Every structure is written in structure tokens, then in C-alpha cells.
Amino acid sequence: MKIDLRQLEMLEAVARHQSLTLAAKALHVTQPAISIQLRKLEDELGIALTERDGRGIRITDAGEEVLRHAQRIGRTIEDLCENIRQHRGLVQGHLRIAVVSTANYLITENIARFRKMYPGIKINLQVANRDGVLELVDRNESDLAVSGQPPDDSDLVARRFRPNPLVVIAPPDHPLAGRTNLTPQVSLYPN
Template sequence: MDIRALRYFVETVRRASFTQAAEALYVTQSTISKMVRQLEDEIGAPLLIREARGVHTTDVGQIVYERGQEILAGMRRIALEVQETTGLVRGTLTVGIPPMVNLLFTPVVQRFRERYPAIDLQLREATGQGVERLVASGELEVGATILPADHPELVTQAFGDYPLWVVGPGRSPLRGRKTLPFAQLAELPLLMLDEDFALTRRLRQAFRSAGFTPKVATHSAHWDFLVSMASAGLGYAVLPDPLIKRLKTADMCLMRLVKPDLKWQVGHIWPRERYISHAARAWLEVCDEVMNDRSGTGAEPISS
């Protein structure tokens, strides 16, 4: 059904006149008449009774008029909602953030909510691999993870590289050293995050490349528990720079991991083959602004 023909018909019934409808719609009377005839042909029944004193609806025409008003009102609502969505004055955005990354996103969330208060920003916390699975499945629109991501169907955009640190007890014989070569991890009891963490996956790859199997004292899903155990002398934890900056390290052994100089690379992910909403694009732009404020460098812009 032609929406324009329906609009012309509804306006004609409302004004009970082809002439007045044409004036209101800024078209010729013949255009109105032609479009109404087209609508009648499509429906297969007369819609108007045409008389010298004006027009009024047939029984079928009355149904089309009433339902047509609803359809046109719905179209106006669609146009308004689209305008509000593209203008970022409404909408919902679901974002996945790993627990070890969430510290980086506090100022991002603050700035996004200040700038787009009408957007319903829903944050979902999961491990890096968990966020990747949720974004790949479409349950989340965008997310953050530790790169490289495991899913080839995801687009990645790096926004930060951070050094890794080895955290041990204050009474460690290694205390006083500023760096620790990666190969020396083979000699230490390690306190590692669970296997579902992207950092653990990255370290496992590095262990294999270096040709040794680490001595893992324990695993945990909580980095602060690993720090507590390291402080108690139960082993050494390998953690990224953003977490280290939160610690009180005066009574701990702290060494930057070198040779190779492994990095904890954090990045955005979103589906390669799915539409990215205006709200998601705004989120990525705000992230880039905040990270740029911190580092002085920005990420490559998302393509349209």
C-alpha cells in the first residue's frame, strides 16, 4: 500500500473535500483524485462517495480511514524515534568489560553518561574470552578484551598497551631489582589467573614460545587475592600496569617483565558483519577521547 496515497485519502476524508485536501497538502486536486483512485484499485472497493456537496466514506472507506490514521500516526512515531536515535537522545547500548579492564573505563562511563544521559548504558562484566563470545553471538553490541581476540568474525581496535609486572613478597631475594627477564619465571612459583582470562592465555603462549612449563602454585579468578598471596610469600603474580598502580607496593617486590617486553594490549571488539548502532559509535568515540587524553594518541576511527 502506497503510504502517500493513504495520506492523501485520509486528508480528503478529514476535510470532506478534494479541493481542501489539495490545498492542505500543496498538490493539485487531480493528483489527490488520482492517488485515491489508485488506492481504491489496490483495495478492490470504492472508498469514497463523491457528491456535489463533498465526499464521505463508504463502509470499506471508513475502515481504511480509521486504520489509515493509525498507520500514519505509527509512521510519524517511527520518524521521530529514528530522529531521536540518530540524534542520540534515546536508545540502549550493551557493553561488555572484563574485570581487569574495568578500571580503565570509569572515566569513559562518566563522560558518556554526561554527554548522552538519555542512552540506557548497560554494562556486562565477564572475562575477556567471555566478552568475545557474547559479542560474537550478538548478546552484546560492543566490548573490550585483551588482544589478540580469538574470534575472527570480530573487528578489533587497540587503544592501550601496558607493561606487565611481577609482584612478589617484600622479603623476596629478588627485591631491589627493577626488571625480570621472562625466562626467569621458570624458576618461580607462579600465582595465575584462571584459564578463562586473556592474560593467562597470553602468558601460556609466551611460556610455550620460551620452551618451558611454569610452576603454577595456584589459580584464582580474583587478581586481588593473587596479590594477597604474593604478599604472604606464596608465590609471584604477573599483572598489568593499570592494576599495579592501584596497589600499595612499598612492602612488596615489584619488577617489570622484560626480554621479551610483553605487553597487555587492550582493545575494543564488535561484530564484523553486523550493523553498529549510533550509540555504539558514540561509545567508541568517547573511549577514544578519554584514552587519547591519557596517552596523547588516538585509535583509528571506526569505518562507516
């Protein structure tokens, strides 16, 4: 069965105005366009939806049934549009975040601020090691990942959002304690 939303809209306009001419004017189409579409709808359904009533037009009992469904469909489409507007406007939805365990402490502050700004967004936070986080991203089970270093061979978009400096930690009596401007040296074979 091929029923078109525009045909249902035309039936609703005819019912509201009880006139093909006024319905056509309200929908900015010609009267023959409404007549043709209503006839196609009636042919598709196999039953008359309208009948002449003196100088106007009346909706039949079958037409009233179609009209109730058309109005329900219209409300469903309006609900759908509103839900999509809310998703686009970050009013509701889900955000899946994967973070490496070393970033867990710093992401909570950002999540708290985000939740305050967008209380309707549900957040799912997963903490894993780097390989686990990348696997979640690869399986499309995470919308956002926080890691120290993105993989070199990936087409992911990476943005630095916070400095993560490395520092030397030593006991107070260690020879390097208190020194600044240390230059790191990597040795594969320590002495």
C-alpha cells in the first residue's frame, strides 16, 4: 500500500476547512492537485473518504478513521522532529567516554562541568588500559577517548586538551632533589 504523507495532510486540510478550495489555499496548492491526491488515496484504500455535502465536502466514516490515524502520524512526526532537535541541541542523548586509567583522575572534573551544562545527556565512562581504550574506539563503542598518545597509524582526530607534564619524584635526600631544569636521558642499559 502506498500512502503518502502529503495525501494525509491534504485530507486533514479538507476536513478542517470542509472545502477543497479553502484546503488548497491553506496548503498553497491548486484545487485539482488536492482532488487528484485524494482520489489516489481513495483508490489505494479502496473506499471513499469524502463526499459532496451541498456546496461543501464532508468526510465519510472511513475518512474519519483515516483522519484519526493521519493525525496520530502527524503527532508522531512532530515528536520525532522535537527529539531530533533535542539531540542536535545537546538536550538529551548519550555520550560514551573511554579513558586510560592514568587519565581517570583528570576527566572527572570535565565530566562534572559537562553534566552541569547538559543535564539531559547520559554519560557512560569506561576506564581501561591504552589498548582497551583503542579497542573500544575501533569497535565504535566509545564516542570520545582520552589517552596520553594517539596511535600513529590511525585516522582518528586527536586534540590536546590539557598539558600532562612529567616530573621527577625523589626522596628529600636524593642528589636530584631540589634541582630544576633536568634534562631527561633515556638509557636502555642502566648502569
